Amino acid sequence: MSDRSELIVTGKEFAFDEERDSEFERLIKRYPTRESMILPALWLTQEQEGWISAEAIAYIADRIGTFAVKVLEAATFYTMFNLEPKGKFHICVCRTLSCWLREKQAIVDFLADEIGIRPNQVSEDGLYSLEEVECLGHCGTAPVVQVNGEFHENMDVDKMKALLATLK
Ligand code: FES
Incomplete structure (x- = not known):
């Protein structure tokens, strides 16, 4: 970064x-x-x-x-403004307490395996970028993922897998 x-x-x-x-x-x-x-x-x-x-x-x-x-x-x-190029699909995974307790790490690890990038990286084809962010304000439905600003709540690895399949 x-x-x-x-x-x-x-x-x-x-x-x-x-x-x-x-x-x-x-x-x-x-x-x-x-x-x-x-x-x-x-x-x-x-x-x-x-x-x-x-x-x-x-x-x-x-x-x-x-x-x-x-x-x-x-x-x-304001950290929500990106000062460097991101992927076509910029994936933010909340890393704050509720999401951390509800296994956000499994989602981050899945994305690393699946698209080959770790937080603050952009995939070689420019399609995806990944970032871990602070609380997205939806703690009651943790873990929370945002893709290009759109919220996805109560996530898990299966839901992330299904979501990723739509991001082409
Ligand atoms: S801790 Fe993740 S949305 Fe608040």
Whole structure:
């Protein structure tokens, strides 16, 4: 995993696609100040690209009309923003107490065997990435897995196997 104070420079220009561009314009009218759009703009970027590059930070700052360092501060503060490329399917397994007690490790080990990656790795084909994360806020239905932000609760190895078969 990269140091969260360092951004990756891709050398490629970044811009919102048509869908995110109109969503940005729709949202910005609803916020009291343009700087309030920093977090929504970061989400739109992550939704589009899967992660946030140095070019994306500069683009967001420009669109909002603020300093890039302010966008950078938000992107590096919140761990849910990915500052490096992830797989097409980014799999997060909760590692906090309830999920740990309910054998999240069996799921992580299954994924390691099945797709050949450990936490903080991306599969060679770019299809999957795996991350262990802190409490996802659904402790009553542990263990919890998120794939591209979608929750899967009461997981076990069999359910993970069935879910993985849908991620192609
Ligand atoms: S401990 Fe896993 S969701 Fe809270």
